Amino acid sequence: MQFVPRQPDRNVNITPTSAIREFLVLAGGLMAIVLVLYLLLGFAVELLIPRLSPRFEQVLASSLLSKTMSGKIDAEKSQKLQSLLDRLQEHCARLPYHCTVKVIDSPRVNALAAPGGTIIVFSSLLDELSSENELTFVLGHEMGHFFHRDHLRGLGRGLVFMAISTALFGPHNQASRLAARFLNLTELRFSRQQETAADHFALDVLHCTYGHVGGALIFFKKLASMHHSRYAGVSFFSSHPLFPERMQDLQDYCRQQGFHNGRVTPLPEGW
Amino acid sequence: MGELTVFLVLLALGYGAGTLAEKHHYRSINKREEQLLHLPAVTIKKLDLDETQIERAVMVVGSVVISVDYFKRLLADLRNIFGGAVKSYESLLDRARREAILRMKEKAHGAAMIVNVRIETSSIGKRAFKGKLGSVEVIAYGTAISMKSS
Incomplete structure (x- = not known):
């Protein structure tokens, strides 16, 4: 028999396949997995929040706060606000936290509800206030976020990592610090419903304290005009800049609850 | 957005240019293999030959460096996550x-x-220093034997 050299019929070393199809399957699979994880994390946040005790939250907060509190704390103003806050908490706003308030020198017109029951008020916001009622409304609004635990929800999915790393390794460790880097307290975002609920809470507090809700709408009008004109950095309530709708909602709520306007209490001497 | 555009352009370029180059290369390979079919290249070490008939025995070397394109590399990276045959590199090495x-x-x-x-x-x-595939070099060598013409 004679040997005749010839090429093999087919190349066994290459799998006949469509590269595009393989790419779509693999990339699609990867994206699906990431999406599922993302959704699961979202559910995990909702599951986690009711189970976080205020005490654990305080531990958690300590690694978060140090970053936001880098500004200078105005001890004198903090003290004054704290006494007002204590009064509110004692009579009108029962919360599972003992809230503390810190005033930080900053040009930002903002206040925020930080984990662990700390309300941070930036000093420029205080400059805009003209009555104690307005101040009560601001504090009431932030306490409303604590009451509904929105401040934890606002941290989003990063909270899950934060809680896990804190539970495992304690408050000040590399992993918590890393997680904290992705959680910026000053960039908390609340949904419209959350803001509305916090507004209602603030109105309740206002009414309970003074017997009327005078000051709330004035404050809103002031913020709305500032929002449009003077400041670019008005971020209090800025997660949805729909001031007119929100004011309408406040008015509706007042009508519904039978709250009415009244004479505002001026700010204490030497403010 | 800018990064995504760069990524997509690289991906399309990798796929387009890579596929074209591969097709072209395979055409050339098939043609040349046909032409050189008469020359056996075997792994056998010892031949049952009359050594006096051998005119010359020299070492011959052929080497080639081929780079993987962006698309194939991405496909292989994805494969690295899930495991399985890295089909996109098969044709490269072939x-x-x-x-x-x-x-x-x-x-x-x-x-x-x-x-x-x-x-x-x-x-x-x-990339090879980072444990990844950069370009692949294949070197083939053997002993070419020429016989005395009888």
Whole structure:
């Protein structure tokens, strides 16, 4: 028999396949997995929040706060606000936290509800206030976020990592610090419903304290005009800049609850 | 957005240029293999030959470096996550092996056969130092034997 050299019929070393199809399957699979994880994390946040005790939250907060509190704390103003806050908490706003308030020198017109029951008020916001009622409304609004635990929800999915790393390794460790880097307290975002609920809470507090809700709408009008004109950095309530709708909602709520306007209490001497 | 555009352009470029180059290369490989079919290249070491008939025995080397395109690299990276046959590299290595053997055969012009053929491969390039595939080098070498014309 004679040997005749010839090429093999087919190349066994290459799998006949469509590269595009393989790419779509693999990339699609990867994206699906990431999406599922993302959704699961979202559910995990909702599951986690009711189970976080205020005490654990305080531990958690300590690694978060140090970053936001880098500004200078105005001890004198903090003290004054704290006494007002204590009064509110004692009579009108029962919360599972003992809230503390810190005033930080900053040009930002903002206040925020930080984990662990700390309300941070930036000093420029205080400059805009003209009555104690307005101040009560601001504090009431932030306490409303604590009451509904929105401040934890606002941290989003990063909270899950934060809680896990804190539970495992304690408050000040590399992993918590890393997680904290992705959680910026000053960039908390609340949904419209959350803001509305916090507004209602603030109105309740206002009414309970003074017997009327005078000051709330004035404050809103002031913020709305500032929002449009003077400041670019008005971020209090800025997660949805729909001031007119929100004011309408406040008015509706007042009508519904039978709250009415009244004479505002001026700010204490030497403010 | 800008990064995504760059990524998509690279991906399309990698796929387009890579596929074109591969098709072109395979056409060339098939043609040249057909032409060099008469020259056997085998791994056998010892031949039952009358040594006095051997005119010359020289070492012949053929080597080629082929780079992987962006699309194939991404496909392989994805494969690294899920596991399985890295099909996108199969054609790359197949081309490199066959090209190296072809070059070796072309070097052995006039020889009757190439014996003791060995094929080796290595990964070269900047990425190779990071444990990834940069470019692949395949080198084929053997002993080309020319017979005395009787």
